[in-house]
Amino acid sequence: MSKKIDDLRSALELLKELDGQLIETDVEVNPEAELAGVYRYVGAGGTVMRPTKEGPAMIFNNVKGHPDAKVAIGVLASRKRVAALLDCPAEDLGKLLHKSLENPISPVVSEEKAKCQEVVHLATEEEFDIHKIIPAPTNTPDDAGPYITMGMCYATHPETGKSDVTIHRMCLQSKDEISIYFVPGARHIGAMAECAEKRGEHLPISISIGVDPAIEIGSCFEPPSTPLGYDELAIAGALRGEAVKLCRCLTVKQNAIANAEYVIEGEVVPNVRVQEDQNSHSGYAMPEFPGYTGPASNQCWMIKVKAVTHRKNPIMQTCIGPSEEHVSMAGIPTEASIYGMVEKAMPGKLQNVYCCSSGGGKYMAVLQFKKTVPSDEGRQRQAALLAFAAFGELKHIFLVDEDVDCFDMNDVLWAMNTRFQGDADIITIPGVRCHPLDPSNDPTCSPGIRDHGIACKTIFDCTVPFDQKQRFRRANFMEVDAEKWV
Incomplete structure (x- = not known):
């Protein structure tokens, strides 16, 4: 510049x-x-x-x-x-x-x-x-x-x-x-x-x-x-x-x-x-x-x-x-907060974070996590819990692997549709204080909500189990310099 x-x-x-x-x-x-x-x-x-x-x-x-x-x-x-x-x-x-x-x-x-x-x-x-x-x-x-x-x-x-x-x-x-x-x-x-x-x-x-x-x-x-x-x-x-x-x-x-x-x-x-x-x-x-x-x-x-x-x-x-x-002003500092906290707890595992437009920069984050050894299984969910601690107004977290572009919600939803099962990969944390401007965080929407501003925080784990990584390899295209053609 x-x-x-x-x-x-x-x-x-x-x-x-x-x-x-x-x-x-x-x-x-x-x-x-x-x-x-x-x-x-x-x-x-x-x-x-x-x-x-x-x-x-x-x-x-x-x-x-x-x-x-x-x-x-x-x-x-x-x-x-x-x-x-x-x-x-x-x-x-x-x-x-x-x-x-x-x-x-x-x-x-x-x-x-x-x-x-x-x-x-x-x-x-x-x-x-x-x-x-x-x-x-x-x-x-x-x-x-x-x-x-x-x-x-x-x-x-x-x-x-x-x-x-x-x-x-x-x-x-x-x-x-x-x-x-x-x-x-x-x-x-x-x-x-x-x-x-x-x-x-x-x-x-x-x-x-x-x-x-x-x-x-x-x-x-x-x-x-x-x-x-x-x-x-x-x-x-x-x-x-x-x-x-x-x-x-x-x-x-x-x-x-x-x-x-x-x-x-x-x-x-x-x-x-x-x-x-x-x-x-x-x-x-x-x-x-x-x-x-x-x-x-x-x-x-x-x-x-x-x-x-x-x-x-x-x-x-x-x-x-x-x-x-608003997404830029609120979301990018949130990404920094999440990245910093997870990096201190498990260095090198969190590849990136995106607080996307559909969450207004506050309600939703996508965490790109890399599992390198068998003991990493489950740590991606620990990273999500740390993210909730780093930024209390978060409501939903999507976990994806390193081969998923966390900044592209189409790719994130692709991971959800091919690597996620609702009965096994949803983790809910009810009764947690969230953000008062979310109109669904209200007792009128759910009998389990005790007060306005309380939410059920949810983790959507769209990562592949470590022992099954070979089954989920993306199609491997040839690496070329496309400028020769376009």
Whole structure:
């Protein structure tokens, strides 16, 4: 990769050089549902309602109501694009992230003039209105309101002093208020807010939008890979080989990503919970990664905005919840977490991991396992159990042999149809906490489910028994260089 990538703009410049990976339009688009409606057809992919497809990223240069801003969508909605942006073969992305996780480079605070502070809007100004400053889209007509879907939330634990970055769903509520939803126990900044609330304190927070894709990917790691106190910006530093640069916020005691397109400065207010759809009364939040529009929460926390800063002619970055973009951001760190844990327990056995689109990057993983000696039989199932431990939101795991392409679900289903027997190769683990956004994880779907968010985790062992490997040899074609003919 010849170009150095350290922000969104340099990432987009690289994509412009790659055939079919970025398109722009000057046709006016309404950020209220229309923008997402367009991209659904162009390149969203993932679990978005059909028809959709995986396609190029897109820049909207003419956004209604925002003459000086652009909106970029789908930057990471392709594993091929992620690979190009991280300068890595697509099949090795999980391994690259695992290596970066093990060799972090901590962020640094720069005293230079920050690009993200070229233009400053203070909430104390009479004309201040976050809706007019940030072209945050609504993805569907049912959305609770305009959402920030690619905001890098950065905060510091009030007792330990450790900082962290995570992504949350945030809805613009008023001219200076944003609701933020914390999945209970799932994100570190939620724990920080709870600690601050117990102390009767506001939690200073910055929300950086439009950043280096390495930051967006690295921010999606979860425990146990990144325990409370691990700053995921250090993963992005490792991916780039240099520290992420931060700047000091202007109105709150917090740092932000210095070369972001937008930064929102604010405080999470203690002892305040807001209704997410208080303005639309739609009953819904926004489209989530499983492909359904989630219900509006009445337990959202509230951020009081103190300022918005941005670059000149800023680029708002957004994503469609169920798209291939979520698969890249959530799935590749999950692959890294699984690979790392299994590799430590049984080195050399796990060949690769894929958290596929149909699982939204969270619900399903395919593990490619190599049995080399008779005692390896059964260890593939141990690897699956370790994967469940490495990433608690996983629901289904498919185990395949090394001759199966784990990144090709047709090949995975071929293995299931020719190497799997339901009465012998299904391992169920009922009554385990999983993900609350899966609507089937509910007592109404099964009497064995005790509470919403509990699931039956299942292993589908599609590997060949070691002593029968000779019976299951794939057709052996001649190795040739096909370029002579095509």
